[in-house]
Amino acid sequence: MSPRSARTKGTRFGTTAVHCGPGPDPATGALWPPIVLSATFAQEAPGKHKGFEYSRTRNPTRVALEKALADLEGGAHGLAFASGCAAASAVVHLLSTGDHIVAGNDLYGGTYRLFTNVYARFGIETSYVDTTDLAAVKKAMRPKTRLVWVETPSNPLLRITDLRAIAALSHERGALVAVDNTFATPALQRPLEHGADLVVHSTTKYLGGHSDVVGGAIVLDDPKLRDDLAYLQNAVGGVPGVLDSYLVFRGLKTLAIRMETHGRNAERIAGFLGGHRAVERVMWPGLRDHPGHGLAARQMTGFGGMISVVLRGGLEAGLRLVSGTKLFRCAESLGGVESLIEHPASMTHASIPKAEREKAGLSDGLVRLSVGIEDPEDLVEDLRQALRPDRA
DSSP: OOHHHHHHTTOOHHHHHHHOSSOSOTTTOOSSOOOOOOSBOOOSBTTBOSSOSBTTTOOHHHHHHHHHHHHHHTOSEEEEESSHHHHHHHHHTTSOTTOEEEEESSOOHHHHHIIIIIGGGGTOEEEEEOTTOHHHHHHHOOTTEEEEEEESSOTTTOOOOOHHHHHHHHHHTTOEEEEEOTTTHHHHOOGGGGTOSEEEEETTTTTTOSSOOOOEEEEESOHHHHHHHHHHHHHHOOOOOHHHHHHHHHHHTTHHHHHHHHHHHHHHHHHHHHTOTTEEEEEOTTSTTSTTHHHHHHHOSSOOSEEEEEETTHHHHHHHHHHHOSSSEEOSOOOSSSOEEEOGGGTTTTTSOHHHHHHHTOOTTEEEEEOOSSOHHHHHHHHHHHTOGGGO
């Protein structure tokens, strides 16, 4: 029996979310893990300790979070980082000069910046393709392709990639598959079950869930890869603080019920926007006319709380909408309990050159919504007033 099936047997996700992690503290019976602020730990003799030496290497509060993350993704090992970018950086650190990455051309701008502006200087080249097109992925691969990086749903166009097909192709060519599961979360999608080698998260988003912490994570099964990444976690040092670890751990406990509400609210708002005369296109995987709807229905257990929309008035109309909402706050990030709205071309994806954005289908008029858990009718009314013609 695999570590995944052994761990999750007999419990549904909502129950796993509440009970994920190490369980009551054996010393005190505390239901929640202690917040251990110590930077260092006493040793009985040189090299003889209780599993902890120095908090950059290992900390009890972070260990509790890492176990909880593994539980939720159904993986054998979890590793926590100071941010999603730190987690992504650790994955790229597995590669060497001359190695090659194939990545989605519709992905978070910070990931593009990391691959193109940082690691390219060290001789690690990245090719960007539409990962929903398996032929394009195959064509982009080289003998030195060591990593295929996928977002599904993608950020911000909500494209859906067939994880089983990508995993089969990548493994046939000797490449690892890393899936950024930030948008879906393990509540809706568990990429390890579809053949992925690594699952990466910005825990800042839905996993933390309250816009009050920055963090990242990697979950995986392979023990050798885990040891390699744990070495990098310690050596490079991009680890979360103890209080950050605790806040993410706390957020995980309500993940299931929050994701259910995010998805239900998104369905209501996607329906409203799809019927509005000012809207040219709505992107949400739950819509039946979404190109990836059928695959999303098979690969996921829900469609998530992220929506992207293109308005008929283009850039000016998009900027008016972002500036005109009251409940939807104009801010970067996503996945908190509150609703957010942003303009990717000038905010989260500004680091991607305009020509590259347009090539990927990310127009200057596109607006991204992170639908919160407020009453959906209040959110609809907010969008309705922001879309009024007299606001032009």
